[in-house]
Amino acid sequence: KRQNNYYSYKIENIKKADICIFDVSYHSLGIGYMIQRTLEEGKPTIALFHKDNHPIFLEGIEDERFSLISYDKKNLRDVLKKALKKAGDLRDKRFNFFISxxxxxxxxxxxxxxxxxxxxxxxxxxxxxxxxxxx
Missing domain, CATH: 1.10.1220 (Arc Repressor Mutant)
Structure with a gap:
């Protein structure tokens, strides 16, 4: 039951999020699944990996809302700042109009x-x- 609650908790957080960020420096089926869910929900998704641990499999994701980005200890703050700016531009925008x-x-x-x-x-x-x- 605890695992089911954890899964539900994570999925609800994905649905509520404006942007999702994952560290994919180490291979994980769970993280891969959550990335898939974020993209299905139409969320801009940032996947960060340490420069020494390149996740080759994730390079195959072709989605304009997905960013796979390398970082190291020295540039993490700048990389994240730029990635968040780009992801923010990809978020859905509200558009209201009048209709008969x-x-x-x-x-x-x-x-x-x-x-x-x-x-x-x-x-x-x-x-x-x-x-x-x-x-």
Whole structure:
């Protein structure tokens, strides 16, 4: 039971976090799993490793919100400061706008049918528009 509580505690903290930071200097399946969860939650994720312990497996992660960064004892503070700045720029931003009641009813209906939030529906429309119009 204690392990289940610890797992739930960690997952809840991931969900609440704005940015997640891990030290991946030593191989750990648990840390790898938590990194996967943070990226699934759309969180900017910083994975720091000591320059002498390069985590080759994590280099395969292709996600704009993931940063794999080397550090040493002398530069840790500066590396972390820069990484936090970059990750902060990748956080989701709030955007409010006005919409007619007719459009709102439509979005409500579609989001219920598709089982997604209204925000996800609108984001998907924007991403699709970007794909069609990219040059």
């Amino acid at each position: 009641p007719k459009l709102l009813r439509y979005i409500d209906k579609i989001s219920k049918i598709d089982g997604i939030t209204k925000s996800v529906f609108i984001r998907n429309l924007i991403v699709e528009h970007m794909r069609r119009n990219s040059t």
